[in-house]
Amino acid sequence: MVTSDQYLDTILEKVGHFGKYQRFVVALFSIAIIINSAAFITFVFTTKDLNYRCQVPYCEKTPEYNPSWLQNAILITEDRPAKCERFAHLNTTGCNYSSFNRSIVEICDDYVYETKEITIVQDFNLHCDENVWKLTLIGTLNGIGQFIGLPIAGYVSDRYGRLTMLVCGMVLAGICGIIRSFTTTYVLFGIFEFLDSLFGAGAYTCGYILGVELVGPKKRVLTGILICCSYALGGVLTGAIAWSVQSWRFYLRIVCGSSVAIIFYYWIAPESVRWMLIKKKYEPVKKTLRKVAEVNGKPISERTLEELCSITETIETKYPITDLFKSWILVLRFINCSFCWITCVFVFYGLTVNSVALSDNSYLDFILTSLVEIPGYALTYILVDKVGRRIGISSSLILTSICCVVFVFIPPELYWLKLSTYLLGKFAATGAFSICYIITTEIFPTCLRHSLMASCSMFGRIGSSIAPQMPLLELFWKPLPLILFGVMSAISGVLALHFPETSNIKLPDTIQEAEEIGNPKNKMFNKYDCKCNLML
Known part of the structure; x- marks a missing residue:
């Protein structure tokens, strides 16, 4: 039986895989993700400790x-x-x-x-070592806001639509950011930092889905890579703005004011076609697909649209996450996967946050650390099917570990060598993070995949909450954060070798099928021509 998803992909092949309209939509949501990424990491510069x-x-x-x-x-x-x-x-x-x-x-x-830089250090009198914890706490509040906001965003996007969640989330986050720029006390600043990340937590996922799903199957993976790169460009943008303004209040107003401008997307951007099909909103579906065909200069018949809307979906049975405990193989796999998520997120964001302390030019170092993510995503796309998921993530984590440890022993006068080593570590961490996402979608059965992916992602927020605390460890021993990054990456890199290889296999539908992945006796799950979408 043909599903509405399959039939929609057939329609997209006819009206153009990546025509003018799709390029417009991808550009639109890439801009939204750039703004969301820039706003998410503002705490790095607003709480920057000064000389x-x-x-x-x-x-x-x-x-x-x-x-x-x-x-x-x-x-x-x-x-x-x-x-x-x-x-x-x-x-x-x-x-x-x-x-x-x-x-x-x-x-x-x-x-x-x-320098003439102004951060909350001056305005809220957060000088000296005894106040460093107040600076690092802001980043942790940001991570906690994401931790709480992600499940709320998932519920809102499923109930009211992806575009609604994106627009409302980013606008509310932007308003909180602007209010934060006018705060006169540390407590108020912290409260609105938390609310900012709470409201903006689901924007990236919604923007990614909206940007990718109208693209035909042949161009979907490449589109996913482009959108991932737009997240990296958000880091570059926020670093450039902070460098040019050097005042935390004006910096927040520029970045967060851009988030408020996303309100116009409600009138110019399309809602998720797949979500509208599930909700039986057939007229908006037809209107969107007619628009795609018109802009791309491709014909589409009313009969085709009627056939798409007439397909009755079989509602997939939902299983409670407790079914995981029926299989100790999957339990151990889930524990390993959760630790891998914590490590990847912790090291990825830890290296980003720590980059502002590499040299006197913290802005340039931060921008370069963000830029290096782009080749990291691109190389992952090229090599992930050639070297395999298991070897790919393990080698990426081990390389990250080596770079972090070697960095500690390079003398300060060899600045460019230290910076190159640091950037190579961030490059490898980006690859590991990307492959971790892919592995999580492939090693669990369909009946539990969404809930386990969400659970692993939630555990990952623990890493993003801990990462901003690394400057506190520097008070005890300056190399300690990099040593910790290296140790956790090495442990996770070794444990990653226990993942089953999932390249070129059929995605498992049941718990039994998931257990059979990697079993050499099972041919079905060892030879299957399958191309997994990166970050989908």
């Missing part, structure tokens, strides 16, 4: 971060003055060595900054 030092009374004729007398008044460590301590000034004129009592250290409350 500053104590203001020294009697010596500060003009504010200068590194005057000639500085080493007389403040302890210098690793070419940086202490941020919050200074030597006691004697009752003498001048700022030479003998003007200070170096045996008495004072805590200061006025500061001189190296």
